[in-house]
Amino acid sequence: MSSELVRFVERQDWLEPVEKTVQQAVETAVERAGPVVANALYGTWLGHPVHPVLTDIPLGAWTAAVVLDALDSCDGGKGLKRGADAAVALGLAGAVGSAITGFTDWHKIDGKQHRIGLVHGLLNTLGAGLFAASYVCRRRSAGESGRRRAVLGYAAAGIAAYLGGHLVYREKIGVDHTPKELPQDFTPVLDASELIEGELKRADVGGVPVVLLKRSDQIFALAETCSHLGGPLAEGQLEDGDCVRCPWHGSLFSMQDGSVREGPATHPQPCLEARIHEGKVEVRGG
């Protein structure tokens, strides 16, 4: 049933123009906001995407609101009603941050995940709209209408949460794509003569792709698979001195220590140790 829902969403080709329009709008907004704001929204400063952290606020608050509403309809205590109203308002505040960071992350994914992400976002927007309507009803003392809208909003947010979980746990959006196991012994990967000053070079160390950069007597080495979605860093561009820009979605990493200078990546690239020994470039996990 659950995978049928995902397949159903993937088949909705009529959403293509909506995807393009929203993509364009988000891209323009992120560009105008500039890299500092974009990095803050991606979670580059946190070492983890911000979006999943913020989604807990509306989901938790709205769960509390629906439960308090249900208890209030059995018991009728004023405290429960006030608690439910406050939880709806808190969820709405959290939903704003969650939506902004979610759409920012979404515009840097592609393929079938892009459409699932869009529907995830639209359902959450619908859920937030219904909770906003619920809040207005509550303020106007139309408690029953407010409760009904909250239940509908919760259902929309629940389906959206399922799709969000699918994106993370099945499609691996937002997780670190770098290798976890790196060879601990120095391993020869290529002849030293193959490394050209100031040029990125791909090599393979024990089955793990790495990207190398020679700068005078130093050699920098990073895991080559981009932490964002696995892009090939050796095909990227060198910028700002010793930084490499991923060719897929433009994350910028320092070749010196693997740190993220610009998102959408939030996880640093594993840094390896490299040396020249007997005419060979040798690399091992740092």
Ligand code: FES
């Ligand atoms: S794969 Fe997306 S920035 Fe590298």
